[in-house]
Each structure stands twice: as structure tokens, then as C-alpha cells.
Amino acid sequence: MYVVLSLLQKLSTGLQKTKSSLVEGIHRVVNKARGLDEETLESLEEQLLLSDMGWETVEQIMEQLRRRASASDALSAEEILRILKQELNEELRGVAHGPLPIETAKPYIISVVGVNGAGKTTTIGKLAHLFSMQERKVLVAAADTFRAAAVEQLDVWRHRAGVDIIHAQPGADPAAVAFDALKAAMSRQVDVLLIDTAGRLHTKGNLMAELAKVNKVLERQCAGAPHAVLLVIDAGTGQNGLIQAKEFSKAAPINGLVITKLDGTAKGGIVFSIVRQLNLPICYIGLGEKIDDLEPFEPETFIEALFQ
Template sequence: MFGFLRRFRRDDKAIEASQAEPIAPEPLTEPQAEPVEPPALAQESPQPSIEPVPPSPPQGGEPTEPPAGGLWSSLRSKLARTRAGLTEGLASLVLGKKQIDDELLEDIETRLLLADVGMETTQEIIADLTRRVSRKELKDPEALLEALYEHMVRLLEPVAQPLVIDPGRKPHVILVVGINGAGKTTTIGKLGQRYAQAGHKVMLAAGDTFRAAAVEQLQAWGARTGVQVIAQGQGADSAGVVFDALQAARARGADVLIADTAGRLHTQGGLMEEVKKVKRVLAKLDPSAPHEVLLVLDASIGQNALNQAVQFNEALGVTGLVITKLDGTAKGGIVFAITRRLGLPIRFIGVGEKAEDLRPFAAREFVDALLDHES
């Protein structure tokens, strides 16, 4: 059942009740003065605000997630901007409708496009709904919305694949790529914390030697999470840094090595070649490395994120995606467009600044939160 339909029905009943019975005025009360808090003393704060890490469990494994109910509620609030445009728009279209007509289908199509679901995905969804309406499988607008929900879940379920650390590979090498501004270095810090908390011995390689703050940012994450960072100065050869990091990780028995890379524009061919070089250098030490090529994409740039995914995949053979900044955009539908075009596994989504806001992707929970639906 869709939460927004329940809310609108409650509102309708409240309006009817208010028209039927007069409302007695409330007694006047004196306003109470708000207590005034004394001003806080200024404090110096270190660089990035990063949550302290609780002690790691003694054995390796995958991190545990919060209970499903709390996760759904929290994710629902994080996806508020996309839901406001998509779900609340659907509510206004469906309420009061007694039957499905062409106008309703066209309006749903417009809503999907505005959420950056993409032309191909939207046409596929509308074609499926139209076919089912013509067969009289869907007889009312609510049934139409339920069919829309199930179609979206079916589209995403095949790509909801967690990133699993292979204990037979020491270290399991994760090469993280993406353009500057997508949240690449922050994602690496959060991943390092995540796997360290799960009991893995983690090392980070500060391979983005182009952006001035990238190395310092990764070192700050390492200092706060107890994860060792292999780094050199700005302008150092990125492939050399990652090569040294893999040697160190093997020598020290690390379980996981997460390597940052230069994050400039995907359209700059020479810089894409630089990332290819990093991949080749890793393979010299371990022919199977990297074991994961993880592309970080910023959801807020919409269709440009899809273009980036296509070009990075062609150049590097991407094996997994992290889609960030879903909490700050109305374009969360880009997840569907990327899935429809590439079918790459979505390992994580980013829905906030805190370490726990980097979450494993779960298709049904995502669509539940996006459409205000309770499974």
C-alpha cells in the first residue's frame, strides 16, 4: 500500500469532518518565553568531521546492517527530494480517478522523465503498463501504481549485488574511480571504516595525487579509523603510489586494499589512460588484480552520470557502482536509467555525510522508500 494515498485519504476525511461539525475555539493562553541557551564557546575542530570508530570485532566478516524497519524509515527521509517530485506528483494524478485513461499514463510518463528515470526506461515501463491495461489486468489507478512499483523492483533486483570480500585473495584489491566532486575519496574513507569495523585488516592507497586535498583527506580518514594509508606527495605518479601500496599490503598481510585514483573529467582521454595504467601496474604484481573496479557516480548530475558510467565502463571494465548524493537531489531516478543501460552491479548508495550513510543497495527497500510504499 502506498503511504501517500493513505495520507491523502486521511486529509479528505478530516476535511469532511471539519465541514460537518463546528470547531470550538481553543482557550487563549499566555505565550511562554523560550529559555535562552548561553552562547557556545568557540572550539578549534580538526579537518573533516568523521565519526569515531568503535572497536572492531575479532574476526573478519561483512558489516551488520540496522533493522529493516528503521532502515526503510531512514532511507525514506533521505530520498525526500526525488520522492517529492515523483510520488507526490503521482498522488495528485491518481486521487479522484476512477479509471485508467491515456491522460493518466501520459502524466505518469512525464513524472518518470522529470525524476531522470530516462527515456528508454520510461518507455519500457509505460509500454508494460499500457499492455496490461489493454488486457484488463489493471482495472483501477491504484492497481496501476502497484504494477509500476513491481516493475521498478524487478528492474533493480538483478543489480542489487553486495561487494563481498574474497578471503582467498590477500589483499582483495578495490580500485575506485570517478570524477572529482562525485564523492570518490570520501567513499573510500567510508569503505575503509566499514571493512575495518567488520574485522578486516584494511589499507588505503592515496592514488589521487592530482587534487591537492585528496591525499590529506584520505589520511584524515585513516587517522580517525585506524586504517593505514600509503601516500606520497602531490604530483607523484599515481600508478607508482598504488604499486607501492599493493607491495606493502601483501607484505603486511592486509585483507583489503582500497586504491584512490585521479578523478578528473572522463572526457579527457589522456587522464583516462592514466587510470588504465594504474590497472595494468596492479596486474604486474597480481594478475587477478584489481578484483573490483568500483565507479563512484554523483546522482545529482542526472543523465551526465549515465554518460560517465558508459565511458568509464568502456575504458576500464567497471565491475560495480556506488551512487552518491541521492539525499540531495530530485534526480534519484537516474539509478533506473543506469541499470537499464548497463546492468552493472550497484554495490552501495550514498545518502548523507556520515559513514553509515554509505549503504549496501537493496532494490525493494530503495523503491519502497522512493514510492512511499510498504511491502
């Protein structure tokens, strides 16, 4: 029998490794603690840092916990956990997270960028499936003409999603592919155009220049395009993902993030560090390898799932 899981259930299952390292460690600390004394605070700080939450984020949370501790003689384990959840929610509250407003343009053009191995092409397939399930007409463009087998990989995923593809020969000009895809999207009355760009190292200047050229060609043909530039970050890369994001921002106006492979890492705390340092919304998160394992990011549900 096919069972439809709630977002909370999917998150709780997908975040199991982070839960095991971070939250179970926190539970161990608070359950043997008698309030928030200095020893307990230091142990909590260590657990938060181990999840790759980042020094600045952890310092902010610890400052608030110390303030609460000084205002109360004794806090129960439940109260400590409640305060911690409140502070984590606060860390994510400054940015409007969640799915892209694809209904605001037709076609709504999404350029997807990221380093090789982050799960960029897979994410495009999952996004195509997600939008198709919302009864949107989707087209994907294989503008990654740099990597061997990139078109074939995207072709597999677009078949799974049941959408059309625009591609060219290996080595073709990616900007020309993007141009052809946009013309096709307009003539076919497509709702969403997803553009796969070459997975590039943030250190490769020529590839970064190529990315800027693709976006310039799109803008010339359609005012405001691309409507979204999504950067795909592998949660397992930890703090290196932040370095990637900062470099990509120099080549393209990144306005949303997809954090992938959260199911495969114990360092899910990177989510908080990314939001604090980049001040960018997380639009979607990847929780597995199946086509429906991409979910819109809901901060409160994410934190609730961590502590379940």
C-alpha cells in the same frame, strides 16, 4: 539515546527529495484517476521522466502499464501503484546488485574512479569504515597525486575510519603508489585495499591512460587485481553520469557502481536509467554526509522506501 535505523528507514529519509518530486506526484495522479485511461498514463509518464529515469526506461514501464490497462476495465489507485512497483523492480532485476564479495580474495583490491566532485574520496572513507565494522583489516592508498589536497582529504577520512594509509609526494607516479600499497597490503595481511585514483574528466585522455596503467601494475603483481573497479557517480549529475560511465569503461573494466548524494537530489530515478543503459550492478549508495551514510544497494528495499 543512539537509535539504530533500519535500512528501510534510512533509505526513506535519504530519498526524501526524490519521494517528494516523483512518488508524491504519482500519488496525486493515481488518487484522482479512475483506472488507467490515456490521460492518467500521460500524467504518469511525465512524472517518471521528471525524475531523470530516462526515456527508454520510462517507455518500457509505460508499455507494460498500457498492456495492463487494456486487460482490465478499472484499476484502483492501490493496484496502479503495485503494478508500478513491480515494473520498477523488473527494471533492476537483470543485474546482481549489492555489496562486493570482499571475502573472495586477500587482499581484495578495489580501485575507485570517478570525476572530481562525485564524492570519490568520501566514498573510500565510508567504504573503509563499512569494511572495518565487518572486522576486516583495511588499507587505503592515495594514488590521486594529481589534485592538490587530495592526500589530506583522504587522510581525514581514513582517520575517521581508523585505518592506515599509503601515500607519496604530490606529483608522484600514481602507479608507483598503487604498487607500494599492494606490497604493503600483502606484507601486513590486509583484507581490503582501497585505491583512490585521480578524479578525472572523462574527456582527459592522458588521465584515462594513467588509470589504465595503474590497473595494469596491480594485475602484474596480483593475478586478477584489481578485483573490483568501482565508478562513483553523483546522482545529481543525472544523464551526464551515464556519459561519464561509458567513457570510464573504455579505460578500465568497471564492474560496479556507487551512486552518491541521493539525499541531495530529486532525480533519484537516474538509478533505473543507469542500470538499464550500463547493465552494471549498483554496489552501494550514498545517503548523506556522515561516515555511516553508505549502504549496500538492495533494489526491492530501495523501491519500497521510495513508495513509503
